[in-house]
Amino acid sequence: MEMKPTPSVSPEQFRQALGHFATGVTVITVNRGQRQVHGMTANAFTSVSLVPPLVLVCVDHSARTHPLLKEQKRFGVNVLAEEQEALARYFADANQSHETATHQGVRFAFTPRGTPLLETCLAQFECALVAAHEAGDHTIFVGRVEDATIHQGRPLLFYRGRYNKLETGAP
16 A cells, blocks of 8 residues: 655644643743843753753744854753743743843843843753754754752643643642
8 A cells, every 4th residue: 555645734734733732831041241131932842861961942043042042052941930921921022132121020140150040930940052953944952951940839831822820729
């Protein structure tokens, strides 16, 4: 029996299908120099390896964060809590800047290595870039986790194109 090629999936169909996979929401933070921070909301984030501790984030080639990750070679991953939807929306805006972040009350802390992290998040990872792989219209950036912190709370979720929260009573 001859296998027929599968018809091509349109970007809209692909996005809609992927939307049925619930993800957490992160903000990737990069030092632009002189302690100026740029951030980007991302849900294409996952662990890669426990030993050594590696994570990845996928970034669109047209994103302002893309060249900064290649230049700086360091980044933070900030896992957002359910009450931080406003932060997710703010950092999803390509026109945000360090100056507007400061005016909106977004606060950053810098690690001893100079990596910017949001001051309050569910979890934070300080990463050193170890690899970058081109994949279609994105680059997969792999980071070695140099430090990780966790805080109490519940995660902000992204599902079917909208931010969501766990049901009451869920862990």
